[in-house]
Amino acid sequence: MTTTPTGGPEVLRYTAFSADPAGGNPAGVVLDATGLDEERMLAIAADVGYSETAFLVPGADGLDVRYFSPLAEVSFCGHATIASAVAHAERHGGGDLTYRTAAGPVRVSTRRAPDGSWRATLTSVVPRTIELSADDLRTLLDVLGWSPDDLDPDLPPRTAYAGAWHPVLAARTRERLAALDYDVAVLGRLMAERGWTTVDLVHRQDARTFHARNPFPPGGVVEDPATGAAAAALGGYLREGGHVDVPATVTVLQGQDMGRPSVLEVTIPADPAAGIAVTGTAVALPVPGS
Structure with missing residues (x-):
């Protein structure tokens, strides 16, 4: 679930849109990417090897979020948003967040399901x-x-x-x-x-x-x-x-x-x-x- 490269951030691995680790879409998650530059984020995403890794930088009024595939940055990624939101909720509790992405602000909420699992909802920019x-x-x-x-x-x-x-x-x-x-x-x-x-x-x-x-x-x-x-x-x-x-x-x-x-x-x-x-x-x- 977690790796911490020498001198680097904690890197989590989640699969989104499934309650079974054998299903869904795997994503890397860095809950605190403070101080990481673009080159380092791309290198971490390539090392994780999943289609996307989300990098979150906490702020006073939300989270700055960037998404990297092993090859390039993308403006927005839904499955890495869901994965990172659940990872964030497991550590900090559920509620409402604002993800400040390259595509614009995305509202994200996390709630516990009756079975105790976490569910996350993203609300996209205007389509x-x-x-x-x-x-x-x-x-x-x-x-x-x-x-x-x-x-x-x-x-x-x-x-x-x-x-x-x-x-x-x-x-x-x-x-x-x-x-x-x-x-x-x-x-x-x-x-x-x-x-x-x-x-x-x-x-x-x-x-x-x-x-x-x-x-x-x-x-x-x-x-x-x-x-x-x-x-x-x-x-x-x-x-x-x-x-x-x-x-x-x-x-x-x-x-x-x-x-x-x-x-x-x-x-x-x-x-x-x-x-x-x-x-x-x-x-x-x-x-x-x-």
Whole structure:
């Protein structure tokens, strides 16, 4: 759960959006990153090796938070927010916090569930969606090995934002979503050029349940098992496109196809200027090799 490099900060390891250490999305957590520069944070994230590590600097009116993959800094990360919030609650108690991120202020709350576990909720910055160009759509479909007929006509492709940008492609069938095979290098270059964090591939099982897969080459991994930022962006996409009757709460099931099942609860207010709330649990992980 904890490592403390010589002369360095305490580094925690948690998995988010699962109560089982074998599920969810692992994240590194540094609860006090005071004095760490960007180079040191990137080195710690690379040493941890997870898709993201959150670095928190406590302040009088909130926490300054930065997120690093092993390769680069990202503006916002949902699963590392949930992981760090639960880690913070276990040491300092639950309540409401403000995370000051590169994407803007994010409200975070932690509460104990009836079983004694901690649950955390993040409320994103105001989401928005933009058109996905025809050229980018063609390129994405080609890299993924999808055809236009594989897309759900009721959920048109868009690019969505709730702290980070994600193209949203909806598969017509669960089988299409399950068969993920793509050129990592080609997709990674496209995503770097466009400033996309993950590609949010989804399938709507029913009105309130979505399956998701998120290719994540910029984070140095083929796929993310739980992506809170993409879930928030999906909530904004669903509201703006009129694809759900709001207010609504939908469940995003992610990670099943890669053996790390995750559950993300997404609450979508009716107010178009309101952020999207994403809720989940998190549990500590053992230190590798311990």
